[in-house]
Amino acid sequence: MRISELSRRSRVPVPSIKYYVREGLLPAGTALGPTSSEYGEQHVKRLHLIRALIDIGGLSIATAKDVLGAVDSPDLSLAHVFERAQLAVSRTAVYSAEGSDESRRRLDELVEAQGWHVGPGNPGRVAASNILDAFDALGLDGLRSLLTPYAQAAAAIAEVDLRAVAAQPDIEAMTETVVAGTVLGDALLAALRRMAQEHMTSVLFPSPTSSPPAA
Amino acid sequence: MRISELSRRSRVPVPSIKYYVREGLLPAGTALGPTSSEYGEQHVKRLHLIRALIDIGGLSIATAKDVLGAVDSPDLSLAHVFERAQLAVSRTAVYSAEGSDESRRRLDELVEAQGWHVGPGNPGRVAASNILDAFDALGLDGLRSLLTPYAQAAAAIAEVDLRAVAAQPDIEAMTETVVAGTVLGDALLAALRRMAQEHMTSVLFPSPTSSPPAA
The missing domain is CATH 1.10.1660.10 (Multidrug-efflux Transporter Regulator; Chain: A; Domain 2)
Known part of the structure; x- marks a missing residue:
C-alpha cells in the first residue's frame, strides 16, 4: 500500500x-x-x-525507539527484552538510586518469603526500596502493610503476563507482547485499580456523596 | 523550628x-x-x-498543588479526594476520550461480573476502554485475556488500599493515605510487577542469560 x-x-x-x-x-x-x-x-x-x-504508555520518541529496538533484536533473550521495556517505563527519579539499607533488607525478606528469583539490579527492586523509604518518611503506618498483599497481587499478575507471552505463536509476537504488556499492562492495572477503588470506597465509606459525578 | x-x-x-x-x-x-x-x-x-x-509519583508542581488542595479540604468526601488523586496521576492521553463501544461494553460486562459499583465517569474506566482498543489494534490475542485476572488483582489491591485508609486515626491521616496510596501505590505495584516478572521469566523461560545483569 x-x-x-x-x-x-x-x-x-x-x-x-x-x-x-x-x-x-x-x-x-x-x-x-x-x-x-x-x-x-x-x-x-x-x-x-x-x-x-x-x-x-506516555513514552517519549527516544524511549519508544529504544524499546522498539529491543523488539527488532531477535537474538535478545526475553529476559533482556523485559529489562529494556521495564527500564523504558521506569521514568521517574525513583529508579535512579538505591533506597536505605533498612528498605533493601525488607525487600530481601519479601523476595525470600515469596520464593522469588530476582537479581539485585532489577529496576523494580530499586524503585520499591525508594517507595518504602517514602512511606516511612510520610509517617503513615498503614502504608507499609501494603507491601506483602501488593507483592501477592504482583505475583498473580506476572504469572498471567508471562503465560500470555508463552502463548504467542512465534518469537516476534512474544517480544511484542512483552513490550506491549509491560507498558500497557501498568496502565491497565492502574485503570482497573481506580475502578475497584471507587467500588471499595462505596462499600467501606457509604455516603450520599460517595459516587463521584460522571465526567 | x-x-x-x-x-x-x-x-x-x-x-x-x-x-x-x-x-x-x-x-x-x-x-x-x-x-x-x-x-x-x-x-x-x-x-x-x-x-x-x-x-x-512524577507529578508536576501544578498537579501536586491540586492534589494537596484536596488534602487540605476537610469537607471533601473521601470519594472526592480519591477522584482528585486519581485524576492527578492520570496524565496520559488515554484518559481524555472514551474508547470504542465494543470496549465499553466489555468493561460493562466486567463491572457486572465483578459486582463492582463504578460510575461511567470513573477515570480508570475511560482509560481501560482505550487500552482495550489498543490491545485490539495490536492484534496480539493474548492481551485481552489479561483483563479478568488483572481486575481480580485490582480488586484485591483496592480492598487493601481502602482498609489502610480506614485504619487511619483521623480524617487528615485518611486523606493523606488516599493521596499517598494512590500516587505511590501505582509506583509500588509497577515495581513489584517488574520483580515478579523477572522471577516468572526465570521459571517459564529458563536460560543461561535469563537473569539480567546487576545494574
Whole structure:
C-alpha cells in the first residue's frame, strides 16, 4: 500500500509516519521511485505499537525507539527484552538510586518469603526500596502493610503476563507482547485499580456523596 | 523550628522550601519578624508528601498543588479526594476520550461480573476502554485475556488500599493515605510487577542469560 493508505489504515497522519521513519521507529517502505514507497501489514502493526507506547504508555520518541529496538533484536533473550521495556517505563527519579539499607533488607525478606528469583539490579527492586523509604518518611503506618498483599497481587499478575507471552505463536509476537504488556499492562492495572477503588470506597465509606459525578 | 532546621529535617533545600510556599504547596510558617518564620512538624510531614508526589509519583508542581488542595479540604468526601488523586496521576492521553463501544461494553460486562459499583465517569474506566482498543489494534490475542485476572488483582489491591485508609486515626491521616496510596501505590505495584516478572521469566523461560545483569 502507499503511504496515504497506510495513514488511513493506521489513523496516523502522513507527516507523523514520515517522522517515525526518519527517527528510526518505523522501517522505511520499499522504494518504488524517487517519491513513493510501498508499505505492508507490518507497517500498520508497527504504527499501532508506536502509538500505544506513546499515547498510552506516555513514552517519549527516544524511549519508544529504544524499546522498539529491543523488539527488532531477535537474538535478545526475553529476559533482556523485559529489562529494556521495564527500564523504558521506569521514568521517574525513583529508579535512579538505591533506597536505605533498612528498605533493601525488607525487600530481601519479601523476595525470600515469596520464593522469588530476582537479581539485585532489577529496576523494580530499586524503585520499591525508594517507595518504602517514602512511606516511612510520610509517617503513615498503614502504608507499609501494603507491601506483602501488593507483592501477592504482583505475583498473580506476572504469572498471567508471562503465560500470555508463552502463548504467542512465534518469537516476534512474544517480544511484542512483552513490550506491549509491560507498558500497557501498568496502565491497565492502574485503570482497573481506580475502578475497584471507587467500588471499595462505596462499600467501606457509604455516603450520599460517595459516587463521584460522571465526567 | 527555623527554615534551616526544616531543611535539615526534610532534606529539602531552603530555596525549594521557599518555592513550595510561594506556589501554595506548603503553608507559610508563623512570622517571627520580617525575615524569619517558625515552622512545625506539620511542615516536615508536608514536605515529605510533596517530595513523594513529585519524585516518585512524577507529578508536576501544578498537579501536586491540586492534589494537596484536596488534602487540605476537610469537607471533601473521601470519594472526592480519591477522584482528585486519581485524576492527578492520570496524565496520559488515554484518559481524555472514551474508547470504542465494543470496549465499553466489555468493561460493562466486567463491572457486572465483578459486582463492582463504578460510575461511567470513573477515570480508570475511560482509560481501560482505550487500552482495550489498543490491545485490539495490536492484534496480539493474548492481551485481552489479561483483563479478568488483572481486575481480580485490582480488586484485591483496592480492598487493601481502602482498609489502610480506614485504619487511619483521623480524617487528615485518611486523606493523606488516599493521596499517598494512590500516587505511590501505582509506583509500588509497577515495581513489584517488574520483580515478579523477572522471577516468572526465570521459571517459564529458563536460560543461561535469563537473569539480567546487576545494574
